[in-house]
Amino acid sequence: MRILCLGCGAMGKVAIRDLAQHSDFEEIIVADRDVEKTEEYVRELGDRRLKVEFADVTDRTGLVGLMGRVDLAxxxxxxxYKYGLAVVEAALEAGISLVDICDDYDVTPKILELHDRAKAKGVTVITGLGASPGxxxxxAKLGAQRLDEPEEVHIGLVQSAADPEGGPAVIYHVFHSMFGQVPTYCDGRYVExxxxxxxxxxxxxxKPxxxxxxxxxxHPEPLTLPRYFPSLKHVDCKLSLNPPLLREMIVGLGEMGLISSEAIEVRGVELSPxxxxxxxxxxLSEEPLLKGxxxxxxxxxxxxxxxxGRPARAVYTxxxxxxxxxxxxxxxxxxxxAAGKVETQGGVFAPEGCLDPRLFIEEMVKRGFNGLETIESQDVREFKDLVQLS
Known part of the structure; x- marks a missing residue:
């Protein structure tokens, strides 16, 4: 099989490296607007299966043509929120399956609405498969399986502002998700x-x-989890930046109108705030504010x-x-x-709609990731031990 990797930025590089190290794809096409930097990265990996192509996802014809050369992207x-829907639509037009890391709450339902079209095409799209969502x-699915009646899911995130590997798309996403009225799921209905x-x-x-x-x-999780677990009455997703004082700064910028995408002229140059x-x-990662x-x-x-019949909870960190x-x-x-190790095929799904959490955790553990499962504050297991349980 052949796979197309769209994007060779901070997230894309990690995915490409993992494919080179762990997959058996016969060809891995890496496509980005910056061909020179992409070629430099591919040379570092030294895998002959890696090929570099130019790609601009706003060029629908070119993108569909590139996708037509592979089995999966x-x-x-x-x-x-700018590019996610267009890429999925291009994949459906090309007749190939796709996995993305869509993390924007407003475009996720639009992508999921393409389910019947994808099913008719015989392709599978998994949207939002990163850290969060993903x-x-x-x-959350594993925790729901641990209980007889899952009723609530509470997702907490801490995002480091010191990490220099975020990339501009992450910052755009942060501003997009942190301002205005957003949906969450409360008492069995969506509220703003x-x-x-x-x-x-x-x-x-x-710790630490x-x-x-x-x-x-x-975020997408409150919009997708209730689709697959009808017994859920509450799903929320909350975040803190590290250091926390950045929240006040960002909220202040928003109140001042400094996150507007409308361009203004500054000394003869048009630029949006x-x-x-x-x-x-x-x-910002270079600033003293983030030292330590x-x-x-x-x-x-x-x-x-x-x-x-009793209240219970499962916690994962x-x-x-x-x-x-x-x-x-x-x-x-x-x-x-690609290996057919999905619970259902043909259509558009959030990760919990088609993937086995144990298979996923098993693969993460193979790569050195770990975490904790805590059942009722007493039964504690590392992720590496979960994959051995029936």
Whole structure:
């Protein structure tokens, strides 16, 4: 089989490296707008299966033609609120399956609406398979399977501002998800909440991170998990930046209108406040403000419900750098899909709709990732032990 990797940025590089190290694809085409930098990275990997092509995802004809040369594609081209839907539509037109890391709440339902079209084409699309969404969804699925009646899922995230491997698409996504009214799932229905303002909650993460105050953000998990687990009455996704004081700065920028994408003229140059902020914040990791802040972020997934008629909960925690925690799950998902190791094929799915969480965790553990499962604060297992359980 042949696979196309769209995007060779911070997330894409990790996925490409993982494919080179762990997959048996006969050809891996790496496509990006910056051919020179892509070729440099491919030379570093030294795998003869890797080929480089130019790709511009806004060129529909060219993209469909490139996709027509392969059996499967992955995409890390963001921000996904701009490019995610177009890439999926191109894959359907080309008649190939696709896995992406879409993390934007507003485009995710539009992608899922293409389910019947993908099923008719006989292709499978897995959308949102990174760290969050992605690993979080599958940990929530595992927790739901641990209980007889899953009722609530609470997802907590800590994102390090010190990590220099985020990339501009991540910063655009951050601003997109942290302002305005965003959907969450509460009491069996969708409600709007103030992003990065409402829902303040203090949550403890494993060392060295400790306790953080989290706030609602716009993310896909509250929109997808209730689709596959009808017994759920509440799903939320909350986040803190590290260091936490950045939240006040970002909220202040939004209140001042400095995240506008509308271009203004500055000394003869047209530039939007948002584009400036993304460029500036891309260098923030070098600032003294972030000295001593770890590069790793963290996820925490808590599933609450009933087991044997009694209240019960399962909690999962894991830590990783953003590019590793995002790119590796994407590669694993593509390899599972190529091998036919999915629970259902033909259509568009969030990860929890078609992947076995145990197979996913097993592959993550093979690559050195680990985490903890805690059942009722007493039964604690490392991820590497979970794959041995029936």
């Amino acid at each position: 992955i995409s890390t081209v963001g921000p996904f 690993a979080t969804n599958l940990l 909440v103030g992003a990065f303002i409402d829902g303040a909650e203090s949550v403890a993460f494993p 991170l400790g306790e953080f105050e989290l706030y609602h953000i716009g 948002l584009d400036f902020l993304v460029a500036y914040l891309g260098h 802040i770890p590069y790793e972020g963290a996820v925490r997934v808590e599933v609450r419900g009933k087991k044997d 894991a830590q990783a750098r953003m590019n590793e925690g995002t790119g590796v799950p994407l590669s694993i998902g593509a390899q599972l899909l």
